[in-house]
Amino acid sequence: MIMQTTVASTRAQAARYPAAEHEAGFTDIDIDLLRKYVxxxxxxxxxGQYLYHAGQPFQxxxxxxxxxxxxxxxxxxxRDQVTGFRMRGDFLGAESIGLKTYACGAVSLESxxxxxLPYPAMLTACREIPExxxxxxxxxxxxxxDDHAWMLAIGTLNAEQRVATFLLDVAKRxxxxxxxxxxxxxxxRRTDMANFLALKHETVSRVMSRLDDLRLISVERREVHVLDDSGLRAMAGMRV
Amino acid sequence: MIMQTTVASTRAQAARYPAAEHEAGFTDIDIDLLRKYVxxxxxxxxxGQYLYHAGQPFQxxxxxxxxxxxxxxxxxxxRDQVTGFRMRGDFLGAESIGLKTYACGAVSLESxxxxxLPYPAMLTACREIPExxxxxxxxxxxxxxDDHAWMLAIGTLNAEQRVATFLLDVAKRxxxxxxxxxxxxxxxRRTDMANFLALKHETVSRVMSRLDDLRLISVERREVHVLDDSGLRAMAGMRV
DNA sequence: CGGCGTATTGAATCAAGTCAATGCGCGTGG
DNA sequence: CCACGCGCATTGACTTGATTCAATACGCCG
Incomplete structure (x- = not known):
């Protein structure tokens, strides 16, 4: 099954995917070194499980x-707003640094x-590991x-372009x-995509169907095949 | 004249307005101490002048x-998107940390x-001044x-609510x-407000006129009087 | 197998966008 | 000093893309 990972293979996978130079994440930090301090x-x-709730003490x-x-x-x-989606190698909670409580919630969408990483220990580690x-x-x-890129997308693109941009972003990640x-x-869910893209779920559904009709993708509920990558990019308003 | 400051009064003013605890900026850092390193x-x-352009080397x-x-x-x-407005005490350029070039542009709207603050020197200073x-x-x-708060506003509020929220935010700042x-x-300009709020300038203009009609504010081009603060908050969708 | 959460699709509506005209102010130069 | 011109703001009429409301379908999990 796609995207499935096991706990046992965890370390090996993390090592296999260093983040791109310009978008350095945590995965290229030596975890064993980090463990000495944190x-x-x-x-x-x-x-459906919350990793943390908005308002809960930030730790x-x-x-x-x-x-x-x-x-x-x-x-x-x-009112609620999905501000982003996170996957392996991404980290969470940093937006709440400097606060007493988490500013937003983080909900798992699958197992x-x-x-x-307790933050006080992270601060200590930061002093010991300059990197x-x-x-x-x-x-x-x-x-x-990333937030600014989405503000640009939502402020300047129509529904079709937003969905196309979103799919390309997901594919890239x-x-x-x-x-x-x-x-x-x-x-x-469609509702989550829609909320993130400042649309309604029916609109997302319709756009997905239309991208399918245009043979840019094929969609079957949550399963997506990108059939025409450059066509999809063109629709997203990207320069090739 | 409102908001006018002079270079001479600069230091005193900066000292007079410590940032709120939960939104610490740079103003409450000892500038004289900073100068020893930076x-x-x-x-x-x-x-109209650019402080820096997108694509220019980040320094x-x-x-x-x-x-x-x-x-x-x-x-x-x-396509362009106004991602924020900055005033005294705010700092700029941090979004480009880790890049070779600035990710966005910063344009002055008045004198x-x-x-x-050269970034390499700032890094040194950070080691010497833990704070x-x-x-x-x-x-x-x-x-x-802040970005997430605006994503929430744009994703969940209509034009009137967005403009009301914007005016309250400006007032607060x-x-x-x-x-x-x-x-x-x-x-x-209206165009800048509109772009930031993911609206068109005509819409912003109309909404401002409507808020004026409703006696929540009085507007005369760029001059704004808040006549009914709680009414404006109600319109913004805020709990009192 | 049944039921609930999720997704799709259609039809009607509406908020905001588009196009266009007019108005206002400010700065510049005659 | 005033007239002119340009950028910005306002307002109106019309259009439209997205929403809303509603019905139906799909598929997974218990």
Missing amino acids: PVLRHKLSA SLYLINSGFLKTVELADDG GEAWE LQARLTAALAQEIR YARLGYSARHFMLRM | PVLRHKLSA SLYLINSGFLKTVELADDG GEAWE LQARLTAALAQEIR YARLGYSARHFMLRM
């Missing part, structure tokens, strides 16, 4: 070892495993850039982890 | 001493002054949270600098 706590996650960052999560911003009147501090800062900056960029399983 | 270069800015962070700027994300096909590293990290995290939250001058 007690790494493993957490099994199941679908740790989390490194996703396997699985797939969404981060959700919550307004006091109940997986997250490694908890770690740089990685953490760079990862925060990258998150800002899967490819980075060594999976196929041409055939993958979406891990989230 | 050569702070002053830059005068005039309206420095900037601390806004006076004036008002917008940050603009630029797509390769010409002002920015202090350039500085924490501030920088916290400020990056804060920027992520002016108030934090010691200016009136009830009477202020918008520094940006």
Whole structure:
């Protein structure tokens, strides 16, 4: 099955996929070195489970070892916004650094495993491992850039272009982890995609069907085949 | 005149407005201490001038001493997105940490002054001033949270609510600098507001007129009086 | 096998966009 | 000093892409 990972193969996989130079994550940090300073706590996650809730005391960052999560911003009147999706090698919780409580929630969309990195210990480790501090800062900056890229997409693209852009982004991220960029399983519901893209789920559904009609992709519920990559890029408004 | 500052009064003003605890900026860092490690270069800015362009080599962070700027994300096909507005005490360029070139552009919307902080020197300073590293990290995290808050607004609010939310945010930020939250001058064109809020300038204009009709504010081009703060909050969809 | 959560599709509606005209202010130069 | 011109803002009329409401279908899990 696509994207499936096992706990046993975990270390090997993490080593196999160094992050790209310009988008350095945590995966290219020596985990064994990190362990000397930070007690790494493993957490099994199941679908629908919260890794942390908005409002809960901020204590740790989390490194996703396997699985797939969404981060959700919550307004006091109940409005909510999916602010991103995270997969293996991504880390979570950094947006809440400097606060007493988490600013958003992180929900697992399938079973997986997250490694908890207590923040006070991380601070100590950052002093001992200069590279770690740089990685953490760079990862925060990258998150800002990702957010800005989506603000650009949502502010300037129509529904079809947003969905096309989203699919290409998902494909790219899967490819980075060594999976196929041409055939993958979406891990989230239409509602989650729609919320993230500032659309309604019916619109996403319709657009997906239309991309299918145009033979740019083939869709069967959550299973996606990219049939015409450059066509999809053209629709997304990208320069080839 | 509202918001006007002079170079001479600069230091005193910066000292007068410590950032709120949960949104620590750079203003509460001892600038004189920082100067021991970082050569702070002053830059005068005039309206329309770029502090830095997207694509230009990344070398420095900037601390806004006076004036008002917008940050603009630029797509390769010409689409652009205003990702935020910055004023005194805010800093700029941090989103490009880890890159060879700036990821976005920063444009001054009025005359002002920015202090350039060369990044390599900042890294050194961070090692010598533990507090500085924490501030920088916290400020990056804060920027992520701000972006998420706007993603929430744009994803869940209609045009009227977005504009109301924007005006309240501007008012709050002016108030934090010691200016009136009830009477202020918008520094940006309708087009910039609209772009930031993922609307068209005609829509923003219409909404402003409507808020005026409803006696929530009075608008005269860029001059805004908040007449009914709680009414405006209600319109923004906030809990009182 | 049944039922619930999720996805698809259609038809009607509407909020915001588009196109276009007019108005206002400010800065420049006669 | 005033007239002119240009950039910005406002407003109206019309269009449209996305939403809303509603019905139906699919598929997984218990």
